[in-house]
Amino acid sequence: xxxxxxxxxxxxxxxxxxxxxxxxxWQVIHASAIDNRPGNPQTIQxxxxxxxxxILASDGSKLAVSVASxxxxxxxxxxxxxxxxxxxxxxxxxNTVQGMTGLExxxxxxxxxxxGAQSLLGSLGLRARRGANVTTTLDVAAQEIANRDLxxxxxxxxxxxxxxxxxxxxxxxxxxxxxQVATNFRHIIAQPGGPLLNRTVQGRYPPGSTFKVVTATAxxxxxxxxxMSMFDDTGSVLASGQLLHxxxxxxxxxxxxxxxxxxxxxxxxAKVGLALGAQRLGQTMNAFGFGRAPSVDLPxxxxxxxxxxxxxxxLSNTQSGEDVAxxxxxxxxxxxxxxxxxxxxxxxxxxxxxxxxxxxxKITDSSGSVVFTHHTSVYSRATxxxxxxxxNTMMRDVVKEGTGTAAALSGLDVAGKTGTAQxxxxxxxxxxxxxxxxxxxxxxxxxxxxxNSPLTGGVVSAPIAHDVMQSILxxxx
Amino acid sequence: MSPRTxxxxxxxxxxxxxxxxxxxxxxAQSRTLGSGAFTILGVVVGLFVxxxxxxxxxxxxxxxxxxxxxxxxxxxxxxxLYRINPVLAREQVLWLGVATAVFILVLACxxxxxxxxxxRYLCGLAAVGLLMVTMIFGTNxxxxxxxxxxxxxxxxxxxxxxxxLLVLFLAGYLRDKRELLAVxxxxxxxxxLPPVAVLGPVVLLVGACLGVLGLLNDFGTPLLYFGVFIxxxxxxxxxxxxxxxxxxxxxVGAVAIWAVIPHVxxxxxxxxxxxxxxxxxxxxxxxxxxxxxxxxxIGPGWGQGFLIGPNGNYVVPVLDTDFxxxxxxxxxxxxxxxxxxxxxxxxxxxxxxxxxxxxxGYSKLLAAGLATTLGIxxxxxxxxxxxxxxxxxxxxxxxxxxxxxxxxxxxxxxxLLIISHRSRVPxxxxxxxxxxxxxxxxxxxxGGVTSE
Numbered sequence: 001x002x003x004x005x006x007x008x009x010x011x012x013x014x015x016x017x018x019x020x021x022x023x024x025x026w027q028v029i030h031a032s033a034i035d036n037r038p039g040n041p042q043t044i045q046x047x048x049x050x051x052x053x054x055i056l057a058s059d060g061s062k063l064a065v066s067v068a069s070x071x072x073x074x075x076x077x078x079x080x081x082x083x084x085x086x087x088x089x090x091x092x093x094x095n096t097v098q099g100m101t102g103l104e105x106x107x108x109x110x111x112x113x114x115x116g117a118q119s120l121l122g123s124l125g126l127r128a129r130r131g132a133n134v135t136t137t138l139d140v141a142a143q144e145i146a147n148r149d150l151x152x153x154x155x156x157x158x159x160x161x162x163x164x165x166x167x168x169x170x171x172x173x174x175x176x177x178x179x180q181v182a183t184n185f186r187h188i189i190a191q192p193g194g195p196l197l198n199r200t201v202q203g204r205y206p207p208g209s210t211f212k213v214v215t216a217t218a219x220x221x222x223x224x225x226x227x228m229s230m231f232d233d234t235g236s237v238l239a240s241g242q243l244l245h246x247x248x249x250x251x252x253x254x255x256x257x258x259x260x261x262x263x264x265x266x267x268x269x270a271k272v273g274l275a276l277g278a279q280r281l282g283q284t285m286n287a288f289g290f291g292r293a294p295s296v297d298l299p300x301x302x303x304x305x306x307x308x309x310x311x312x313x314x315l316s317n318t319q320s321g322e323d324v325a326x327x328x329x330x331x332x333x334x335x336x337x338x339x340x341x342x343x344x345x346x347x348x349x350x351x352x353x354x355x356x357x358x359x360x361x362k363i364t365d366s367s368g369s370v371v372f373t374h375h376t377s378v379y380s381r382a383t384x385x386x387x388x389x390x391x392n393t394m395m396r397d398v399v400k401e402g403t404g405t406a407a408a409l410s411g412l413d414v415a416g417k418t419g420t421a422q423x424x425x426x427x428x429x430x431x432x433x434x435x436x437x438x439x440x441x442x443x444x445x446x447x448x449x450x451x452n453s454p455l456t457g458g459v460v461s462a463p464i465a466h467d468v469m470q471s472i473l474x475x476x477x
Numbered sequence: 478m479s480p481r482t483x484x485x486x487x488x489x490x491x492x493x494x495x496x497x498x499x500x501x502x503x504x505a506q507s508r509t510l511g512s513g514a515f516t517i518l519g520v521v522v523g524l525f526v527x528x529x530x531x532x533x534x535x536x537x538x539x540x541x542x543x544x545x546x547x548x549x550x551x552x553x554x555x556x557x558l559y560r561i562n563p564v565l566a567r568e569q570v571l572w573l574g575v576a577t578a579v580f581i582l583v584l585a586c587x588x589x590x591x592x593x594x595x596x597r598y599l600c601g602l603a604a605v606g607l608l609m610v611t612m613i614f615g616t617n618x619x620x621x622x623x624x625x626x627x628x629x630x631x632x633x634x635x636x637x638x639x640x641x642l643l644v645l646f647l648a649g650y651l652r653d654k655r656e657l658l659a660v661x662x663x664x665x666x667x668x669x670l671p672p673v674a675v676l677g678p679v680v681l682l683v684g685a686c687l688g689v690l691g692l693l694n695d696f697g698t699p700l701l702y703f704g705v706f707i708x709x710x711x712x713x714x715x716x717x718x719x720x721x722x723x724x725x726x727x728x729v730g731a732v733a734i735w736a737v738i739p740h741v742x743x744x745x746x747x748x749x750x751x752x753x754x755x756x757x758x759x760x761x762x763x764x765x766x767x768x769x770x771x772x773x774x775i776g777p778g779w780g781q782g783f784l785i786g787p788n789g790n791y792v793v794p795v796l797d798t799d800f801x802x803x804x805x806x807x808x809x810x811x812x813x814x815x816x817x818x819x820x821x822x823x824x825x826x827x828x829x830x831x832x833x834x835x836x837x838g839y840s841k842l843l844a845a846g847l848a849t850t851l852g853i854x855x856x857x858x859x860x861x862x863x864x865x866x867x868x869x870x871x872x873x874x875x876x877x878x879x880x881x882x883x884x885x886x887x888x889x890x891x892x893l894l895i896i897s898h899r900s901r902v903p904x905x906x907x908x909x910x911x912x913x914x915x916x917x918x919x920x921x922x923x924g925g926v927t928s929e
Contacts, residue, residue: 001841002833004712008845009829012852016822019856020815022863026769027811034770037752041764041792042771045783072785073506096787 039099047094048076051366053111053131055091055103057140058168058361063091064104064178066131079104084178087143089198090170090298090359093181102198103359105299107134110363110372130366137166137361142471146171149464155450156199156338159468161477162346162436162445164376165355167296168477169446169468172199201296201303204335205449208421208457209247209264210432211330213344216261216394218284219272220387227258227394231268239325244270247420258394261417262401266329273328281328282318288344289354289380291317296339297359306340308333330421342447345416345434347382348391349442354380396439405433405458409466412473415439416465418457428452433461437469444472480541480901481533487545488529491552492522498556498779505780506560513563520570521555524577535584536898540831543897546824547875547890553817554876557805558797560780565797565878572880576887583891590895594839597649601682604642607635608689615693634881636698637872640854641885641892643683643702644709644846650679651713652839658714669718679706687730694740697857697869703727704853709846713838748867762868764793765800768807769863776810784808797878799870802859818859821874825852831897844896847889 026034035043055064063086066077079094092102100108109115110132139159146157150173159169176188176195188195197203219225235251236243246252246266252259260268273281285291285307291314293303308315308322310333326332339357347354356379363372382388395415399405405418416435423430431453436442446468448461478486499514525548532539551573559566593600616626624632651658654675661669670676683706687699707723735741743758751759751766772782784804786792796804806814828848835841851874858877861868872882 001712001715001838004715005829005833005841005845008708008712008849009826012825012849012856013822015852015856015860016818018865019859019863020818022865023769023806023814023818023859024811026766026863027772027806027814028774031770031773034766037767039755040767040771041786042767042783046771071787072789073780 041096044094044096044100045076047108047112048078048096049074050112051077051130052079052094053113053133053363053366055107055111056133056135057086057138057143058136059140060135061140063087063136063138079182081178084180085147085175086140087138087170088176088178089172089196090138090200091178092299093178095182098181098185100299101196101302102298103134103136106295106297107360107363110134113366115371132363132365132371134363135361136359137161137168138170138359139168139472139475139477141475142169142468143171145467145471146464147173147175149467150450153450154193154199154452155448155461156203157446157448157464157468158200158338158342159444159446159472160342160346160357162349162355162442165346165357165379166361166374167357167359168444168472170198170200170359172197172203198298198302199449200338201293201298203337203449204304204306204309205338205430205432205451206421207330207334207336207341208419208430208432209330210341210344210417210419210434210447210457211334211336212261212264212269212328213348213391213395213417213434214284214288214290215269215272215276215281215328216257217288217348217383217387217391218276218281219257220390221284221383222276222280224275225257225272227256227390229257231255231257231260231265231271233265233267235267237267237270237325239270239274240323244325244329258397261394262398264402264418269328270325273324273326276324276328278320278322278324278327279318281324282316284383285317287380288347288382289340290336293337294339294343294357294379296357303339304337306336309335330419338447338449341432341434341449342445343379344382345436345447346445347380348388348395349415349436349445350388351385352381352383352388353378354382392439395435399435402458405462409435409462412466412470413438413440414466414469415442416462418462420456420458423452425452428454429456431455431457431460433457433465435462435465435469437473443477444469479537480539481529481537484532484541484544485529487542488525488548491525491545491548494549495521495552495556498552499559501778502556502560502780505778513567514559517555517559517566517570521551521573524573525551527577528580531581531584532894536894538901538903539894539898540827540901543824543827543831543890543894546820546827547887550817550820550824550875553805553820554801554873556779557801557808557876558878560808561784561791561796561804562878569878569883572883575880576884579884580887580891583888584895587892587895589899590843590892591839593645593843594649594652597646597653600642600649601646604639604646605682605685605689607639607642608693611635612689612693634879636693636695637881637885640698640701640705640850641847641888644705644843644850646682647679647706647709648839648843648846651709652842655713655838658710658719659716661716661718665722669716670722671714671719679710691734691738694738695870696734696741696744696867697861697871700857700866700869701850701854701871704857705846705850708849708853709842712832712842712845744867744869748861748864751864761794761800762862762864765803765862766864768793768803772807772810774811776806776808776813779808782808795870798872799858799868799877800862801873801877802862805876821852821855825849828852828893831893831900835896835900840896840900844893847893851886851889 052066062082064081067080069078090102092104094100094104113131146169155173157171160167174193174195232254233252236245252265291307293305305314323332343354356377358374365371399414399416414435414437419432421430431450434447436445446465448465450460453460614625616624624634626632657675658671662672663670711720747758751762755763784792793800793803825848832841832844854874858871858873860866872879874886
């Protein structure tokens, strides 16, 4: 019997060794993978034990700060948001229940002092970890104006400095109050319109006529057309076996490419698209950055790609055998983010060069020394300076002569393009305006969208763009 | 050094673990080391001293290591409980008091454990009866009908007491049929099986226990019972083929239960893919894994982990019972958890050593069965937490909050110590005075050395 007892002991020991090995896997070997799982409250709590750094607007005003408090016997830092409705989706939140979003998430390493040598010293317990302060590029006055103009609507405003890529305004409506997240999250997510959605980078809309800027660029690039190339509009064009009409079934007669852009003549751009073919139009789309997405210093995966969307996949821009006529006027499964359209506008503004858009200007540690500064870099070469200048001129004509737009933008030297894309509801449109100012030497580029509007982009979105650009230019930029 | 003095010496480090642990929690939580913590500490130390004195009086030759090991595990458990819920820690001290009383009562009233050998069938029937009672009068707590509510608001978990009764039955029965079991009479699929008449009643009784528990919606306890049954069958027969046959039976049974009962299916899903439903069925295990991973190798230290949320709730559900191991390992890290696992395996080793040293088959079977019960119970719950097996709700012996569990486990320790004492007490034959005088006289007449 003692032999059996001895064997039984070895079996039981083996069982406990198995437990020890598995536990070692979870606690040591696989631990960091579990720590990094989204929504892990342990990881979030660990960050709450650190004096989390502040998030600041470009003028240094506080958007997110930490206040020390005692929780269940531990000294923890409570996150407070002095201006919680300022840019809630962009700033984001960090708490134990709802997880982390926005800059709070993407800049978590710096905000918690987990960077460089700080990380090592902190984990060895040699120095209390103190978070670094993140200064953003957000312009307080312009962002507030965007919020005010968007109030009561669903839509988004994004403004950037085309020369650097600095994001000056990133507003998405409906918004919410960051200081309500910890206590009243249920109420926030119950609101209609999806307040958590950052529409500037996650909203995907048909670009409508704003896409004609891309088509016009491709047309000039091809050498087949000039701004003065003539067309004759008979009210419709046959494309892929279906007649394609103008907005409100208008008929324009003879027109040139510049006039076609000004009056948003679908038939002309359809003809241009057919002449260019999928390959040439697709290459220009690639050059403008369609089909990929910059990070904008936001968490990985939260900036959506623009392009031709089929289900969950983005189709290649240069795919042949497609209905190029309709792609050229911004239809055919083409879905874009406001960010992408701001990049299109910014690329024309900056002589054909799209700069990498960014939100984090600099990061300073608790003693005030700078640990990170943004260095501007090129995101994409959209087109040549000459063609950019030609498209710039065409876009200025749009604002001068386009319907209703001129009045909306009075007092500013603006170049732009409106867009009015049909939605699933008849009579309601996704109203666009993209543009830049001052047109001669642009310092601000914008994209504005208002969802489900009964009015056109020139009437509803252009005034918002006007207010935001005026504020930014008045700010001395 | 006498075994009891050795035991007293080894109880000192156990007490130190308690003192340092309590101080550690208090300082980390910036709690004042008020009279509450000291009262708990003092009472627990006092209770173990009482047990020690009882052992000195009743079983002076019993194994000196068993009680100190149990005391250390209890100290770790009490500190962990004090850390996550001081109110429950105070209640647990009361239960430890009851357990001490039962421990002393067993030592005082049970001179010879062989007493149970003749009442083996009674034990078996009592086991089934207790489970039946639970089935009829039981209350449903967290999906399993395992508790009987007492008038005082407390509840009793009969399945804990049943495990002792089952071991008592199996030890008696298997000892009785041991010779018959050793000779297989037939083979099925190449696996040797004992005569049906011999194994029949055992399979029937164990099957009844398992069936009842299946109806009670608790699967950790049947797993424990079955494991103990296989272990004892193997010790009694020495035949690996019976183990294979039993495991086959267990597997088929487990698959059948899985196929029939939805509650089990969700548990198995939560076991295999906890992150697939991290907010639902997998919530407990996912939160537990988060807490374990957060601790890492060394852990943040007692009182410094994230176990209590801002609203005062446990971060991992049922942290004080099923997940007490998580509460412990989340703050003392992998190294602390290894220490605890070592304590458990040493506890099992001492129990099985007692079995090996016991002079007769019944004592061997009984001691091995009781020791295996503690070991397998620890394996089932910790294995559930680290995802070696599906998660089931059994308590971690000497650590989890709960009266039935702690009382039963201390009764098991008392019985092991009685068995140990009886096999280690030196043989001193009683020689009548006349016989002794005659021997003396003979030695003198042979010219041997005289005494005086």
